[in-house]
Amino acid sequence: MNTRSVTHLLLDYGLVLLFVLVAIESAGIPLPGETALITAAVLAHDHYGIQWVIVVAATGAIVGDNIGYWLGRIGGRKLLERFELTRRYSERALPPAERFFQRHGGKTVFLGRFVAFLRITSAWLAGISRMHWWQFFAWNAAGGIVWATGTGLLAYWAGQAAADAVQRYGLYAVAALVILGAAAFVTLRLWRKRVEARA
Numbered sequence: 001m002n003t004r005s006v007t008h009l010l011l012d013y014g015l016v017l018l019f020v021l022v023a024i025e026s027a028g029i030p031l032p033g034e035t036a037l038i039t040a041a042v043l044a045h046d047h048y049g050i051q052w053v054i055v056v057a058a059t060g061a062i063v064g065d066n067i068g069y070w071l072g073r074i075g076g077r078k079l080l081e082r083f084e085l086t087r088r089y090s091e092r093a094l095p096p097a098e099r100f101f102q103r104h105g106g107k108t109v110f111l112g113r114f115v116a117f118l119r120i121t122s123a124w125l126a127g128i129s130r131m132h133w134w135q136f137f138a139w140n141a142a143g144g145i146v147w148a149t150g151t152g153l154l155a156y157w158a159g160q161a162a163a164d165a166v167q168r169y170g171l172y173a174v175a176a177l178v179i180l181g182a183a184a185f186v187t188l189r190l191w192r193k194r195v196e197a198r199a
Contacts, residue, residue: 014040015052019060026064026144028071028124033060034116034151041155054152061113061144065123069136072127101129106139113143115196 018040025033037057044050101108105126112122126136158181 014043015048015056018053019056022057022060023064023067025120026061026123027067028120030120033057033119037148037151038155041152042159044152044156045159050152050156053156054148057152058145058148061148062141065109065140065144066137068123069127069131069133069140072124073130073133074127076124076128098129101126101131105129105131106135109136109139110143110146111195113140113147115192117196 018036021031021036022033025031037053040048040053040057041050044053108118109122109126109131112118123136123140
């Protein structure tokens with residue numbers, strides 16, 4: 001399959017691929033869901049409407065997280081109790097986890113959407129800890145919508161700014177944008193590490 005064919009596949013089925021990647025990542029399998037959202041948002045200038053990128057990503061996040069929640073709720077404890085080592089650990093860890101999710105579950109589910117490790121695990125943890133589903137659903141939907149809107153619009157505007165700058169200023173703009181992008185990436189990574197350390 002040549003590059004042109006791959007490009008056509010991405011453009012024709014990009015929103016489907018975005019939904020699948022975001023949903024599977026949210027359900028608990030580490031896939032590049034956020035990268036797919038950023039890529040789709042940049043492509044939205046010429047190929048998709050940004051509103052559809054946001055709707056598809058938010059829907060994928062909500063659906064995937066709910067799958068993860070119910071997997072954790074129905075099978076998580078059975079899996080933990082199946083092995084001696086995990087059973088002993090879960091007997092000590094689950095009661096405080098349940099208390100934590102009763103107090104801070106909503107915030108954890110909402111903020112988990114913005115932290116790489118929690119984006120994959122928070123739905124399972126909420127299900128295993130028996131957080132009330134309606135509470136999980138409300139915070140999860142809010143987090144998914146804010147994440148998809150914020151990340152999608154940021155990537156969309158950054159992509160538009162990059163395209164405009166390259167048209168106006170040429171290669172100097174590309175070099176400046178690469179430097180600015182690298183600085184923004186490093187700053188974002190440092191901020192996320194700080195948030196993860198607090199969680």
